[in-house]
Amino acid sequence: MLLLSLFFAVIFAIAVKGCVSSGDSGAAASDHDPRVFNLELKSDRRPPVLNERFIETYLQTFGYLRNESGHDTSEVENSKEKLVNALKSFQQFMGIPGTGEVDAQTSGLMMRKRCGNADIHPSSETLGLWKKNVLTWNITHFPKTVKESDLREQLHQAFAAWEIVISMDFVEVDRADKSDIVISFEDSENDWQRDPTHLTIARASGPISSRVWISADEHWGTNNELEQTGTDLFNVLVHEIGHVLGMRHSPDSGSMMHPLFERTMNQQRPIVTSDDVERLRNLYNVGSQDVEKQPENDATSLNETTSNNNCPKIIQSATNAPDGRWLVFKEDKVWQTLNHTVMTPPIEIFQVLPSAPTYVNASATVGDLMVLISDRQIFGYRQTKRNGQFEPAEGYPKELHSRVLFYPEAAFPLANGSIILLSDNVFATYDLENNAPTFLNDKNVYFPNLPENLISGIPQDAGSDNVYWMFTDTDIYEYDARIQQILNSESYTTFFTCDFVKTFNN
Ligand SMILES: *[C@@H]1O[C@H](CO)[C@@H](O)[C@H](O)[C@H]1NC(C)=O
Numbered sequence: 001m002l003l004l005s006l007f008f009a010v011i012f013a014i015a016v017k018g019c020v021s022s023g024d025s026g027a028a029a030s031d032h033d034p035r036v037f038n039l040e041l042k043s044d045r046r047p048p049v050l051n052e053r054f055i056e057t058y059l060q061t062f063g064y065l066r067n068e069s070g071h072d073t074s075e076v077e078n079s080k081e082k083l084v085n086a087l088k089s090f091q092q093f094m095g096i097p098g099t100g101e102v103d104a105q106t107s108g109l110m111m112r113k114r115c116g117n118a119d120i121h122p123s124s125e126t127l128g129l130w131k132k133n134v135l136t137w138n139i140t141h142f143p144k145t146v147k148e149s150d151l152r153e154q155l156h157q158a159f160a161a162w163e164i165v166i167s168m169d170f171v172e173v174d175r176a177d178k179s180d181i182v183i184s185f186e187d188s189e190n191d192w193q194r195d196p197t198h199l200t201i202a203r204a205s206g207p208i209s210s211r212v213w214i215s216a217d218e219h220w221g222t223n224n225e226l227e228q229t230g231t232d233l234f235n236v237l238v239h240e241i242g243h244v245l246g247m248r249h250s251p252d253s254g255s256m257m258h259p260l261f262e263r264t265m266n267q268q269r270p271i272v273t274s275d276d277v278e279r280l281r282n283l284y285n286v287g288s289q290d291v292e293k294q295p296e297n298d299a300t301s302l303n304e305t306t307s308n309n310n311c312p313k314i315i316q317s318a319t320n321a322p323d324g325r326w327l328v329f330k331e332d333k334v335w336q337t338l339n340h341t342v343m344t345p346p347i348e349i350f351q352v353l354p355s356a357p358t359y360v361n362a363s364a365t366v367g368d369l370m371v372l373i374s375d376r377q378i379f380g381y382r383q384t385k386r387n388g389q390f391e392p393a394e395g396y397p398k399e400l401h402s403r404v405l406f407y408p409e410a411a412f413p414l415a416n417g418s419i420i421l422l423s424d425n426v427f428a429t430y431d432l433e434n435n436a437p438t439f440l441n442d443k444n445v446y447f448p449n450l451p452e453n454l455i456s457g458i459p460q461d462a463g464s465d466n467v468y469w470m471f472t473d474t475d476i477y478e479y480d481a482r483i484q485q486i487l488n489s490e491s492y493t494t495f496f497t498c499d500f501v502k503t504f505n506n
C-alpha cells in the first residue's frame with residue numbers, strides 16, 4: 001500500500017510538469033510536497049491530490065469501475081486487479097498505451113474538465129430514442145458570463161450540427177414543463193454536478209425527457225477566442241445535444257462526443273465525425289439516402305422496424321457466456337443475445353470484456369471459461385458470480401501454441417473440455433489447460449458436412465457435443481455431430497428477434 005502511494009506521488013509530480021508544458025496557463029506550485037500540490041490551471045475545482053483514492057473515484061464515477069462496497073479482506077487483492085483493469089479500460093478508451101499504471105499521460109487526461117456522463121455503460125443499460133422528429137427546448141437558467149444573444153446563437157448552431165445528420169427539428173418554447181429538452185446553467189455547487197471528482201462541467205440525460213445541465217460559473221469561451229479565455233461552449237453544447245439524442249461517448253478525441261472538454265494548445269476543435277454520423281443514423285435506423293428527405297409528419301419518419309443496422313446480419317464470431325447469453329462479434333463490436341433475442345445495440349467489445357482484443361477471429365466456451373482468439377492471441381474470460389461481469393481469466397492472454405501453424409478462423413468446444421480450432425480444411429484439437437494441440441487433421445474426414453465457411457459453434461445443451469448451433473457469417477445451422485448432418489438453417493435476420501429500439505414509448 002505504502003509503495004503504491006509513493007508510486008502515485010512520483011507519477012503525480014511528472015503529471016504536473018506535463019500539464020504546465022501542455023499550454024495551460026496559471027499553474028502555481030506549492031514548493032514542497034507534490035502530494036499537496038494544489039492545481040490551479042483554469043479553475044480551482046481541480047483534484048487537489050491525484051492519489052489512489054481519487055483515481056478509484058474517477059474510474060467509478062465514469063463507469064470504468066463497478067462501485068462495490070464489499071470490503072472483504074480476501075478481496076483486497078482482487079479489487080487491486082480490478083482497479084488495474086479499470087485503469088486499462090480508461091487508457092484504452094483514451095487511446096493511450098494500456099499500461100495499467102498511472103503514468104503522466106494518464107493522470108494528465110484524468111485531470112481534464114469533462115462531461116459528467118459515464119464513458120462505459122453496464123451492458124444491461126438500454127438506450128432510449130425519440131419517437132418524434134420535432135423536439136422542443138427551453139432554457140430555464142442563463143449563465144452569468146455569456147450574453148443571452150450569444151448563447152442563443154451558439155445553441156442554434158449546435159442544434160443545427162445535428163439537424164443535418166438526422167431529420168430532427170429543434171424548436172424553442174417558453175414553458176419548461178411543455179418542453180422535451182430543458183437546459184439550465186447552474187452553479188456546480190448545486191447537486192447537479194453529482195461528481196465527487198468535481199471535473200464535471202456539463203452533463204445531459206437522454207431521451208425521452210432530457211435535461212442538460214451546464215456549469216454557470218465556468219469561464220466560457222465563445223467563438224474563436226478559445227483556449228486562452230476558457231472552455232469552448234460550442235463544443236459542450238453540441239456534445240450535450242448529442243446525449244439528448246441518445247448518443248454515448250466516443251473514444252475518438254477528434255469527435256464532438258469525446259468526454260474531455262479541455263484541449264491542449266495545438267489540438268483541433270472536435271467535429272461531428274463520420275463515425276458519429278453513422279452511429280446516430282444507426283440509432284435511428286436512417287440510411288444516408290434518407291437524409292435529404294423532408295419528414296412527412298411529426299412522428300413517423302424515424303422507422304425503427306426497417307433495415308436495422310443495429311441487428312446482427314453479418315457476424316465474425318459467436319460464443320455462449322457461462323451464464324447462457326451469447327456474445328456475437330463483428331469487427332470491434334459485440335451484441336449480447338439471450339434466447340434468440342438481441343438485448344443491446346452493438347457496443348465496443350472492450351465495454352463488455354475488459355482489455356479485450358479489437359477483433360475476434362474465433363471464440364469458444366468450455367465450462368466457465370470463455371476464450372476469444374484474435375490472430376494468435378488467446379484471451380480468456382470468466383464471469384463473476386455476483387453480477388455477471390466479465391473478468392480476464394488468470395494466465396490470459398496467451399500465445400497460441402507454435403505447433404498450430406494456421407491462424408484460427410473458427411472454433412467450437414467439445415464436451416471433454418478441449419476446443420476445435422479450424423482453418424480451411426484443417427483442424428486442431430486444442431487443450432486449453434495445457435495450451436497445446438493434441439491432434440491435428442483434415443476437417444472433412446473428422447467433421448464432414450459442416451457448413452461451408454464455419455466460424456463458430458455453440459452446443460445446444462451445455463457440456464454436450466451432440467447437437468450444435470453452427471454459425472457462418474450470415475446464417476445459423478443446427479448440426480447433429482452424431483450423424484454429422486445439418487438439420488436446419490436460418491439467417492440471423494429471422495433467427496434473432498431484435499426490437500430493443502421499440503421498447504421505449506413516448
Ligand atoms: C460508491 O459507493 C459508496 C458506498 O455506497 C459511496 O459512498 C460512494 O459515494 C460511491 N462512489 C461513487 C463514485 O458512486
Ligand SMILES: *[C@@H]1O[C@H](CO)[C@@H](O)[C@H](O)[C@H]1NC(C)=O
Nearest residue numbers: 138139140173174175176177
Ligand atoms: C423557459 O421556461 C420557463 C418556465 O416555464 C420560463 O419562465 C422561461 O421564460 C422560458 N424561457 C424562455 C427563454 O422562453
Ligand SMILES: *[C@@H]1O[C@H](CO)[C@@H](O)[C@H](O)[C@H]1NC(C)=O
Nearest residue numbers: 300301302303304305306307
Ligand atoms: C416503417 O416500416 C414498416 C415496415 O416495413 C412500414 O410498413 C411503414 O410504412 C414504415 N413507416 C414509415 C414512416 O416509413
Ligand SMILES: *[C@@H]1O[C@H](CO)[C@@H](O)[C@H](O)[C@H]1NC(C)=O
Nearest residue numbers: 324325337338339340341497
Ligand atoms: C425463450 O423464448 C421462447 C419463445 O419466445 C419462450 O417460450 C421461452 O420461455 C423462452 N425461454 C427462456 C428461458 O426465457
Ligand SMILES: *[C@@H]1O[C@H](CO)[C@@H](O)[C@H](O)[C@H]1NC(C)=O
Nearest residue numbers: 331359360361375407408409
Ligand atoms: C482476423 O480478423 C481480422 C479483422 O477482421 C482479419 O483482418 C484477419 O484476416 C482475420 N484472420 C483470420 C485468420 O481470418
Ligand SMILES: *[C@@H]1O[C@H](CO)[C@@H](O)[C@H](O)[C@H]1NC(C)=O
Nearest residue numbers: 414416417418429431438439
Ligand atoms: C477430447 O477428445 C478429443 C477427441 O476425441 C481428444 O483429441 C482430446 O485429447 C480430448 N481432450 C481431453 C482434454 O481429454
Ligand SMILES: [Zn+2]
Nearest residue numbers: 115116117259
Ligand atoms: Zn458526455
